[in-house]
Amino acid sequence: APRAVIKVTLLRHEPTGKPITLEGLFVGGSAGYAEGKLMQSHPLSLCNTSEDERQESDFISIVKLESPERKVPQCLPLLKKARLALERGAQAVIFDVTDDKDAALELHESDSLPLPVVLVKAKDAEELMGLVNKNEEARVRIDIKKEDPKWPHYD
Amino acid sequence: LDTSTHTDSRRLRDLEGLTETMGAQVGDCPSRCHCEEDGMLQRVDCSDLGLTDIPANLSVFTSYLDLSMNNLTLLSSGALSNLHFLEELRLAGNDLTHIPKGAFYGLFNLKVLMLQNNQLRRVPGEALQNLRNLQSLRLDANHISSVPRGCFDGLQSLRHLWLDDNSLTEVPADALGALSSLQAMTLALNRITHIPDRAFTNLSSLVVLHLNNNRIRTLGTQCFDGLHSLETLDLNYNNLEEFPIAIRALSTLKELGFHSNNIKSIPEQAFTGHSTLLTMTITGARITSLPTTVCDQLPNLQVLDLSYNMIQALPSFRGCEKIQKIDLHHNEIEELQADTFQGLTSLRSLDLAWNKLSSLNPLSFSSLPALIKLDLTSNRLSYLPVSGLHGLTHLKLAGNEDLQELLPAESLPKLRVMELPYAFQCCAFVSCEKHSSPWDRDNNHNGKDDFGRREGILNSDSFSDLLLDFDDEPKSHHTVQCSPSPGPFRPCHHL
Amino acid sequence: EGPPSCSNGCERCSEYNGCIKCKPKLFILLERNDIRQIGVCLASCPQGYFGMRTPDTNRCIQCKIENCEECFNRNFCTKCKEGLYSHRGRCYPSCPEGLSTTNGTMECVE
Numbered sequence: 038a039p040r041a042v043i044k045v046t047l048l049r050h051e052p053t054g055k056p057i058t059l060e061g062l063f064v065g066g067s068a069g070y071a072e073g074k075l076m077q078s079h080p081l082s083l084c085n086t087s088e089d090e091r092q093e094s095d096f097i098s099i100v101k102l103e104s105p106e107r108k109v110p111q112c113l114p115l116l117k118k119a120r121l122a123l124e125r126g127a128q129a130v131i132f133d134v135t136d137d138k139d140a141a142l143e144l145h146e147s148d149s150l151p152l153p154v155v156l157v158k159a160k161d162a163e164e165l166m167g168l169v170n171k172n173e174e175a176r177v178r179i180d181i182k183k184e185d186p187k188w189p190h191y192d
Numbered sequence: 193l194d195t196s197t198h199t200d201s202r203r204l205r206d207l208e209g210l211t212e213t214m215g216a217q218v219g220d221c222p223s224r225c226h227c228e229e230d231g232m233l234q235r236v237d238c239s240d241l242g243l244t245d246i247p248a249n250l251s252v253f254t255s256y257l258d259l260s261m262n263n264l265t266l267l268s269s270g271a272l273s274n275l276h277f278l279e280e281l282r283l284a285g286n287d288l289t290h291i292p293k294g295a296f297y298g299l300f301n302l303k304v305l306m307l308q309n310n311q312l313r314r315v316p317g318e319a320l321q322n323l324r325n326l327q328s329l330r331l332d333a334n335h336i337s338s339v340p341r342g343c344f345d346g347l348q349s350l351r352h353l354w355l356d357d358n359s360l361t362e363v364p365a366d367a368l369g370a371l372s373s374l375q376a377m378t379l380a381l382n383r384i385t386h387i388p389d390r391a392f393t394n395l396s397s398l399v400v401l402h403l404n405n406n407r408i409r410t411l412g413t414q415c416f417d418g419l420h421s422l423e424t425l426d427l428n429y430n431n432l433e434e435f436p437i438a439i440r441a442l443s444t445l446k447e448l449g450f451h452s453n454n455i456k457s458i459p460e461q462a463f464t465g466h467s468t469l470l471t472m473t474i475t476g477a478r479i480t481s482l483p484t485t486v487c488d489q490l491p492n493l494q495v496l497d498l499s500y501n502m503i504q505a506l507p508s509f510r511g512c513e514k515i516q517k518i519d520l521h522h523n524e525i526e527e528l529q530a531d532t533f534q535g536l537t538s539l540r541s542l543d544l545a546w547n548k549l550s551s552l553n554p555l556s557f558s559s560l561p562a563l564i565k566l567d568l569t570s571n572r573l574s575y576l577p578v579s580g581l582h583g584l585t586h587l588k589l590a591g592n593e594d595l596q597e598l599l600p601a602e603s604l605p606k607l608r609v610m611e612l613p614y615a616f617q618c619c620a621f622v623s624c625e626k627h628s629s630p631w632d633r634d635n636n637h638n639g640k641d642d643f644g645r646r647e648g649i650l651n652s653d654s655f656s657d658l659l660l661d662f663d664d665e666p667k668s669h670h671t672v673q674c675s676p677s678p679g680p681f682r683p684c685h686h687l
Numbered sequence: 688e689g690p691p692s693c694s695n696g697c698e699r700c701s702e703y704n705g706c707i708k709c710k711p712k713l714f715i716l717l718e719r720n721d722i723r724q725i726g727v728c729l730a731s732c733p734q735g736y737f738g739m740r741t742p743d744t745n746r747c748i749q750c751k752i753e754n755c756e757e758c759f760n761r762n763f764c765t766k767c768k769e770g771l772y773s774h775r776g777r778c779y780p781s782c783p784e785g786l787s788t789t790n791g792t793m794e795c796v797e
Binding site: 074075076077078079080081082101103107108109110133166169170172173174175 | 699701702703704705707708715717720721722723724725726743744746
């Protein structure tokens with residue numbers, strides 16, 4: 038699956054203007070460009086009875102998935118959660134799968150996601166969730182990472 | 193205080209008189225509690241402090257007292273007797289197993305009493321006797337298995353009653369008989385297996401009744417008699433095997449839900465007398481067919497959800513002129529006739545996903561002027577009749593492998609969100625030139641034009657939301673979204 | 688602001704999500720605070736929400752009625768905003784036709 042490059046620009050604190058560059062993995066044919074304000078979604082929030090009505094129109098949801106052992110009631114499959122977030126106005130969805138390795142498999146089965154859905158983990162995820170924990174307002178831009186061809190001189 | 197009412201101005205005069213005679217300290221706030229002035233009165237929050245007793249020095253002008261989430265095991269009689277101005281008392285999340293007679297003596301103005309999440313085994317009728325102004329009583333999440341006759345006598349102002357998440361095995365019909373002013377009640381999450389005739393006969397003001405998540409297998413044919421004002425009836429998650437014909441008594445019903453039961457069929461005249469019904473949800477049953485005259489009986493129906501059943505053939509919905517949303521996904525429907533959805537001038541969302549549709553009549557969707565959302569995901573279509581779909585904004589056809597033709601974009605001018613079987617079909621709706629990455633245009637933030645029509649999305653409305661959400665769809669900017677997107681890995685060149 | 692701490696009612700706390708599972712019988716409220724959304728456990732839901740109990744979880748759900756402060760379910764208001772009249776779970780600036788208030792309450796009756 039194509040890699041995603043995630044550029045994060047802080048809106049209130051230094052270093053504003055100079056983006057932090059992180060990486061992720063697009064899921065299920067959802068590779069593409071998206072831009073919006075970073076907004077956390079609680080893993081329980083993306084359920085059909087979920088109550089986080091439409092926020093502003095232009096945001097990117099980030100969901101920290103808990104490890105399966107913690108048994109967070111999974112009201113909907115991850116794919117449906119992603120769709121629900123996109124239907125609720127998210128321009129893209131980022132899943133932090135650091136603690137839930139199976140999530141990547143579960144999300145990979147689809148190839149008809151209308152907008153970018155990206156998996157992040159480890160250092161990249163920690164950076165993003167660190168911003169969330171500090172309630173840092175940030176603008177996120179996602180796009181397809183251009184891979185350097187393996188055999189540049191191959192004719 | 194709600195100063196706009198006459199009773200409250202009279203109470204204000206009483207207050208001033210009382211202050212002078214008693215010289216009471218308005219400002220007393222029990223230690224560790226949090227107090228707020230509310231005019232002459234005081235709101236006191238002593239929640240979550242590990243208290244084992246009611247604080248002693250409560251101001252007589254306390255109007256709101258929160259003692260939730262403490263370790264109270266007993267309420268002594270008269271413990272709150274001087275709080276004549278108390279309107280809301282919260283005792284949720286304690287360990288009360290019993291409430292003695294007189295515990296709420298003196299609370300003449302009490303309107304809201306919260307006892308949820310305690311250890312009560314029966315409704316403490318003696319303690320509730322003289323609460324004439326009580327409007328809301330919460331007894332949910334206890335272990336109540338007994339509701340003695342007469343325990344609600346005297347609660348003439350009671351409007352809202354929570355008895356959900358308890359151990360009731362039957363409807364407490366005798367006790368409920370005293371509550372003619374009751375407007376909303378939940379008996380959900382109990383162990384009720386049968387509803388006898390006239391179980392709610394005196395509840396003429398009841399508007400909302402939740403009976404979901406019980407074990408109800410049978411209903412008396414007159415079990416809902418007397419519910420002249422009922423608008424919402426929730427029978428979801430029970431064991432009903434027969435269609436509840438007792439609903440015939442409910443002439444003001446607007447919302448009816450009995451999904452996740454074992455109902456196999458709907459009798460022909462099931463909805464006679466239900467012209468007011470607006471929303472009906474019968475999902476997750478094993479219904480195989482619908483009455484042929486369903487719309488004659490339900491002329492005002494707005495939302496019909498019959499998903500997750502075993503319906504094979506559909507009647508004509510002609511006559512349901514006000515219907516706005518039909519959910520039939522996850523059934524076994526094989527074909528649509530020309531008149532199935534004929535004349536549904538208000539229909540906005542039609543969900544036929546996950547059925548066995550293989551052939552559609554060319555006129556199936558021809559007379560649906562208000563239709564904006566059509567979901568035909570995962571059927572067996574090889575052809576889509578576009579006649580009448582010019583207003584469509586959302587179209588889902590993924591999972592129809594045999595549908596390999598190009599869709600005529602000119603017949604679908606307003607489409608904004610599409611899920612199609614193949615990427616090449618998206619080429620007709622999005623820009624076909626090679627997608628360059630916007631990073632190459634970092635200094636040019638308008639990213640929109642160079643990227644062709646596919647840049648961002650409008651807020652697409654949720655297919656699963658009820659119709660109420662259609663209207664708040666902001667039209668901030670017109671963008672088209674089509675998947676699977678013919679991105680850099682599936683170029684449209686060969687078209 | 689650091690990792691969200693969890694209140695007493697929480698059974699399973701997460702460094703980033705706040706509470707992810709409340710103790711039995713308590714309601715989980717997904718509280719939005721700027722960009723964060725964390726789980727909080729409550730004995731009863733705050734104004735503008737009602738408590739929905741299900742076999743697996745108890746959640747605070749937003750009321751969907753105009754001018755309503757507290758509700759019984761999505762569509763039935765138990766307390767209208769100040770100065771508004773209530774009838775059958777709805778809130779009105781004045782009583783609907785044919786109805787009027789009695790003994791100084793804000794409720795419209797036949």
